[in-house]
Amino acid sequence: MVKKRITLKDVAERAGVSYQTVSKVLAGQGSVSTETRARIQTVVRELGYRPNIRARNLRVQRSHLIGYSWQPEPPDLYNPILEKFLQSIIQSAEQQNHHILTFAWQQETDQLEEYHSLVQSGRVDGLILSSIDFNDRRVAYLMDLNFPFVAFGRANPEWDFAYIDVDGGTGLRQMTEYLLALGHRRIAVLAWLESSRTGEDRLQGYYRAMQQAGVSYEKGWIVHGENIVSAGYDGAGQFLQRPPAERPTALIGMSDTLAIGAMNAAHDLGLTVGRDVSISGFDDAPLSQYLQPPLTTVRQPIWEVGQRSIELLFQIMDDSAPAERQILLPPRLIIRQSTGEPNQ
Amino acid sequence: MVKKRITLKDVAERAGVSYQTVSKVLAGQGSVSTETRARIQTVVRELGYRPNIRARNLRVQRSHLIGYSWQPEPPDLYNPILEKFLQSIIQSAEQQNHHILTFAWQQETDQLEEYHSLVQSGRVDGLILSSIDFNDRRVAYLMDLNFPFVAFGRANPEWDFAYIDVDGGTGLRQMTEYLLALGHRRIAVLAWLESSRTGEDRLQGYYRAMQQAGVSYEKGWIVHGENIVSAGYDGAGQFLQRPPAERPTALIGMSDTLAIGAMNAAHDLGLTVGRDVSISGFDDAPLSQYLQPPLTTVRQPIWEVGQRSIELLFQIMDDSAPAERQILLPPRLIIRQSTGEPNQ
DNA sequence: TGGCTGAAAGCGAACGTTCGCCCGAACGTT
DNA sequence: AACGTTCGGGCGAACGTTCGCTTTCAGCCA
Numbered sequence: 001m002v003k004k005r006i007t008l009k010d011v012a013e014r015a016g017v018s019y020q021t022v023s024k025v026l027a028g029q030g031s032v033s034t035e036t037r038a039r040i041q042t043v044v045r046e047l048g049y050r051p052n053i054r055a056r057n058l059r060v061q062r063s064h065l066i067g068y069s070w071q072p073e074p075p076d077l078y079n080p081i082l083e084k085f086l087q088s089i090i091q092s093a094e095q096q097n098h099h100i101l102t103f104a105w106q107q108e109t110d111q112l113e114e115y116h117s118l119v120q121s122g123r124v125d126g127l128i129l130s131s132i133d134f135n136d137r138r139v140a141y142l143m144d145l146n147f148p149f150v151a152f153g154r155a156n157p158e159w160d161f162a163y164i165d166v167d168g169g170t171g172l173r174q175m176t177e178y179l180l181a182l183g184h185r186r187i188a189v190l191a192w193l194e195s196s197r198t199g200e201d202r203l204q205g206y207y208r209a210m211q212q213a214g215v216s217y218e219k220g221w222i223v224h225g226e227n228i229v230s231a232g233y234d235g236a237g238q239f240l241q242r243p244p245a246e247r248p249t250a251l252i253g254m255s256d257t258l259a260i261g262a263m264n265a266a267h268d269l270g271l272t273v274g275r276d277v278s279i280s281g282f283d284d285a286p287l288s289q290y291l292q293p294p295l296t297t298v299r300q301p302i303w304e305v306g307q308r309s310i311e312l313l314f315q316i317m318d319d320s321a322p323a324e325r326q327i328l329l330p331p332r333l334i335i336r337q338s339t340g341e342p343n344q
Numbered sequence: 345m346v347k348k349r350i351t352l353k354d355v356a357e358r359a360g361v362s363y364q365t366v367s368k369v370l371a372g373q374g375s376v377s378t379e380t381r382a383r384i385q386t387v388v389r390e391l392g393y394r395p396n397i398r399a400r401n402l403r404v405q406r407s408h409l410i411g412y413s414w415q416p417e418p419p420d421l422y423n424p425i426l427e428k429f430l431q432s433i434i435q436s437a438e439q440q441n442h443h444i445l446t447f448a449w450q451q452e453t454d455q456l457e458e459y460h461s462l463v464q465s466g467r468v469d470g471l472i473l474s475s476i477d478f479n480d481r482r483v484a485y486l487m488d489l490n491f492p493f494v495a496f497g498r499a500n501p502e503w504d505f506a507y508i509d510v511d512g513g514t515g516l517r518q519m520t521e522y523l524l525a526l527g528h529r530r531i532a533v534l535a536w537l538e539s540s541r542t543g544e545d546r547l548q549g550y551y552r553a554m555q556q557a558g559v560s561y562e563k564g565w566i567v568h569g570e571n572i573v574s575a576g577y578d579g580a581g582q583f584l585q586r587p588p589a590e591r592p593t594a595l596i597g598m599s600d601t602l603a604i605g606a607m608n609a610a611h612d613l614g615l616t617v618g619r620d621v622s623i624s625g626f627d628d629a630p631l632s633q634y635l636q637p638p639l640t641t642v643r644q645p646i647w648e649v650g651q652r653s654i655e656l657l658f659q660i661m662d663d664s665a666p667a668e669r670q671i672l673l674p675p676r677l678i679i680r681q682s683t684g685e686p687n688q
Numbered sequence: 689t690g691g692c693t694g695a696a697a698g699c700g701a702a703c704g705t706t707c708g709c710c711c712g713a714a715c716g717t718t
Numbered sequence: 719a720a721c722g723t724t725c726g727g728g729c730g731a732a733c734g735t736t737c738g739c740t741t742t743c744a745g746c747c748a
Contacts, residue, residue, distance in 0.1 A: 005464070007704060018728050023706060030707095031725055053465040054407060055704030058398045058733050065445070072431060078630040083427045087416060090446045099445050099467075101409070102434045120349070121397040123443075229634055260634050267636055286422040287629075290573055290604050292611055292636050351734060362698050367736060374737095375695055399734030402703050691748090698741075703734105710729075717722080 006049045015043045026051065066093055066313065067124035069103045069138060071131035077228065080256070080285040081302055082130060085152060088306025089128055096314060098125075105131070105138070112137055119147050126313045128152065132163075134197045150313045152305060154197060162316060162325040164309050168198055168282070171298040171331035172205030172252065175280055178333060179250045180213045182341050184278065188221040188248035190235045190258040199224075202254060202282070221248060225258075232261020240269050240277065249277060249342040256281035256288045256297055263291065263338065278339035294336035301329050350393045359387045370395065410437055410657065411468035413447045413482060415475035421572065424600070424629040425646055426474060429496060432650025433472055440658060442469075449475070449482070456481055463491050470657045472496065476507075478541045492660045494653045498541060506660060506669040508653050512542055512626070515642040515675035516549030516596065519624055522677060523594045524557050526685050528622065532565040532592035534579045534602045543568075546598055546626070565592060569602075576605020584613050584621065593621060593686040600625035600632045603639055607682065622683035638680035645673050 012019035017036060024030035025040045032040075043049075057063050068089060073079050090100045101124055103114075115138060118124065125148070129138055132153035142149045143161050151163040179187055189206055192199030203222065210217045223238065225231030232253055239248050253259030259281030266273050273279050274293045281288060284299035308327060315322040356363035361380060368374035369384045376384075387393075401407050412433060417423050434444045445468055459482060462468065469492070473482055476497035486493045487505050495507040523531055533550055536543030547566065554561045567582065569575030576597055583592050597603030603625030610617050617623050618637045625632060628643035652671060659666040 005466070005704090009704085019704090020706080020729075021727060023704095024727085027706075031727085033726060036726080048460070048464075050461050050464040052402075052704050053467045054398070054401045054405070055733090056706075058396075058402045058703085058735085059705045059707085061398075061733070063398060072435060078424065078427070080422065084422070086430075091416060091448060094448055099447070101443050101445060103443070104435060104438055116392070117394050120392075120394040122349075123397050260631065264634055264636070285631075287604065287631055290608055292608070349734090353734085363734090364699075364736080365697055367734095368697085371736075374697085377696060380696085396734050399703090400736080402705085402733085403735045403737085405703070689748105691746105693744105693746080695744090696742085699739085701738095702736090705733090707732090708730095711727090713725090715722105715724085718720090 005052065006047050007052065008049075011040065011043050011047055011049050014047065015040045061122070062125050063123060064098050065101050065124045066098050066310075067101050067103050067118060067127045069105045069127060069129050071106070072104045081283055081300060084302045085130060085306050088303045089310055092307045092310035096310070100128075112141060115141060119145065126150075126317050128309055128313060132197075134195070148313060148316045150309045150316065152309055154201075160325075162312055162322070164305050164312065164327045164329065165198075166300045166302075166305065166331050167328045168202035168298075168331065169205035169208070171282065171300075171333070172202040172254075173209045174205075174331075174333045175252055175282075175296075175298055176206050176209035177213070178335070179252070179278065179280070179339065180209065180215065182250075182278070182339065184250040184342050185215055186221070186246070186248040187215075187217070187250045187252060188223070188239050190232050190251060190253045190262060191222050191224050192227055192254050193224055199254060206252065227255055227257055229257055229261040229264075232258035233265045234261075236262035236265035236279075237269070240266060240271060247277075250339065251277060251279045253279065253281045256283045256285040256295060259288075259295055259297070259338075260291065263295075274337050274340045276343055278342070280339055284334055289336065291338070293338045296336045296339040297334050299332045299334050301331065304329060349396065350391050351396065352393075355384065355387050355391060355393050358391065359384045405466070406469050407467060408442050409445050409468045410442050410654075411445050411447055411462060411471045413449045413471060413473050415450070416448045425627055425644060428646045429474060429650050432647045433654055436651045436654035440654070444472075456485060459485060463489065470494075470661050472653055472657060476541075478539070492657060494657045494660070496649060496653055498545075504669075506656055506666070508649050508656065508671045508673065509542075510644045510646075510649060510675050511672045512546035512642075512675065513549035513552070515626060515644075515677075516546040516598075517553045518549075518675075518677045519596055519626075519640075519642055520550050520553035521557070522679070523596070523622065523624070523683065524553065524559065526594075526622070526683065528594040528686050529559055530565070530590070530592040531559075531561070531594045531596060532567070532583050534576050534595060534597045534606060535566050535568050536571055536598050538568055543598060550596065571599055571601055573601055573605040573608070576602035577609045578605075580606035580609035580623075581613070584610060584615060591621075594683065595621060595623045597623065597625045600627045600629040600639060600641055603632075603641070603682075604635065607635065607639075618681050618684045620687055622686070624683055628678055633680065635682070637682045640680045640683040641678050643676045643678050645675065648673060 008019040008022050012022045022040055025032055025037050093100050127149035130152040132151050132155050134155055136155045139155050154163055154165050223235040225235055236251055251262050253262055259279050262279050263273050266277050271277050281295050281297040284297045288295040288297055312322055352363040352366050356366045366384055369376055369381050437444050471493035474496040476495050476499050478499055480499045483499050498507055498509050567579040569579055580595055595606050597606055603623050606623050607617050610621050615621050625639050625641040628641045632639040632641055656666055
């Protein structure tokens with residue numbers, strides 16, 4: 001049996017005051033004499049009183065809870081970025097005395113209905129969304145309702161809502177420029193599906209860098225696929241089996257996951273990564289620096305994305321119209337040994 | 345402005361009944377005529393009524409929330425096992441209409457005080473704990489309070505509480521037996537700190553296998569360290585720099601993280617993993633199969649651990665005394681190319 | 689005709705807070 | 719002496735449910 005719950009009334013009775021006075025003391029407001037204040041505080045300690053959060057939530061119409069809506073990966077996959085992001089918002093929220101409530105969201109089954117209840121039932125005070133897609137229905141719905149939320153990632157550019165994102169276009173541009181500077185001319189890309197807003201955004205960086213350097217590129221150097229290791233393996237395989245003279249000398253993966261697939265393909269074809277072919281990734285996943293060879297990649301400031309998302313959400317919930325509602329953070333090029341000068 | 349909330353009373357007024365009757369209809373209990381029932385349901389849909397969860401929580405004294413207490417890693421580290429575990433409990437809990445509330449727990453700062461409030465304030469109906477240590481104060485406290493919880497991992501064997509764990513001893517025994525069968529005799533272990541209950545438990549499996557095979561082993565073949573890549577690197581470096589005749593032919597890492605460190609050390613010393621030295625891990629982290637060479641390891645049934653933890657917790661919360669309160673799941677040996685017959 | 693039964697729906701209370709208002713005493717001012 | 723102010727603290731209400739009890743009334747039987 002869990003011990004009986006101690007309420008304000010229990011404390012009040014023992015301290016010989018009304019229970020509302022106890023509430024005042026605990027909230028630190030209203031005028032109460034120093035003696036009664038002290039007396040009440042002693043009793044509170046003696047009894048080990050803790051305010052009942054459920055009752056408070058009902059009364060003040062807040063829950064001190066923040067929802068996090070994301071698309072879960074299948075058990076056998078993993079997404080290092082989203083996992084770090086979750087850690088980051090959890091910790092940031094806790095510093096503000098809030099907690100994170102996680103909500104899985106299946107794009108296919110599309111249970112917007114559940115969203116209705118989630119938001120309107122008062123379970124959470126605000127929402128963080130990730131795995132945003134271009135015409136994300138959650139975003140549209142929340143905007144319509146004027147419910148406080150912040151998205152990690154951009155959607156339809158015509159929509160005006162609060163988001164934080166990493167400027168992947170700039171990241172890929174830097175990577176491309178770096179490879180061009182090393183002397184590479186035939187640079188292929190292992191990209192995501194064309195429906196991915198983030199993916200297309202990053203590709204723009206590649207195009208910009210190539211055009212600015214006056215290097216022509218073929219449509220065929222971009223291969224689209226899912227963000228899984230095997231897609232990287234297959235895509236890289238296609239490129240690397242061509243005759244050396246027309247084979248790309250560098251492969252840019254749109255994620256570390258794709259790059260790992262590419263590294264495995266190169267290895268299986270007897271090519272040495274970093275010498276025979278340069279391979280780069282995007283994310284700087286925890287283990288990427290320990291691969292053989294260590295992976296050149298673009299690091300996302302994921303921890304900062306999480307912190308700023310929470311920060312921004314609190315501003316919105318407080319109604320203090322934030323200065324910036326759309327924040328783009330720059331990523332950083334991390335050069336390791338999986339890239340080098342072209343061999344030929 | 346968020347739109348005004350619709351309550352039972354709004355529905356009742358429009359349907360021409362008392363609000364308690366509406367509640368009855370929604371709960372599906374009590375006797376209400378078919379006509380009024382239908383009429384109420386129409387109004388509910390028209391108005392888009394959603395019950396206020398905060399009020400319900402107060403009334404029924406439950407929150408439909410489950411707390412998850414774990415020790416966060418520093419931002420630059422990562423623990424693939426715990427991350428999958430979290431995913432798993434989130435999904436399992438959602439299937440039962442509950443959500444997970446995450447609580448960071450710093451062992452050092454030891455704010456048990458916060459635990460008091462967490463539990464006694466009625467924020468959560470039950471708790472899942474991970475990162476358990478031998479004399480875990482959370483466990484002691486919750487047992488004393490008789491609050492429903494399930495731990496992922498074991499603590500002081502004298503304590504009787506509900507836990508789920510993976511039988512790491514058996515895992516390491518299988519691994520050791522497999523290496524012995526390949527012909528290895530000098531088998532070293534990269535272990536965790538001696539204060540780790542889980543670590544010592546796994547080591548027992550190694551001892552058992554070696555003794556049973558009648559193979560003598562030296563105390564010095566076990567090196568203890570933190571669960572980070574560099575500890576694996578350093579530990580392996582010590583072993584592999586010895587003269588070939590007395591150098592271990594196989595290295596067992598107590599985690600994939602340590603094994604990756606060891607693989608890097610071997611590489612830097614010019615040794616080929618799987619031929620010159622066998623290296624194995626523990627966990628089967630998502631990327632381990634894509635390392636060069638792919639890592640032989642012990643797979644933890646982590647998804648199942650999560651599911652069963654939630655299942656067990658619900659049984660405890662329902663007071664239906666569960667058949668088994670202590671569950672040990674067997675891990676599985678995954679053989680890949682980082683291990684092979686000894687070279688000499 | 690009187691009384692019993694059961695279905696349908698209403699009513700009051702409670703969950704444990706917070707918040708605004710009111711009241712009385714003490715004190716100071718004109 | 720009458721009046722205003724301030725301080726300490728009490729009181730009632732409300733947040734939106736659920737739950738159990740009571741009331742009403744129609745139907746039926748003796």
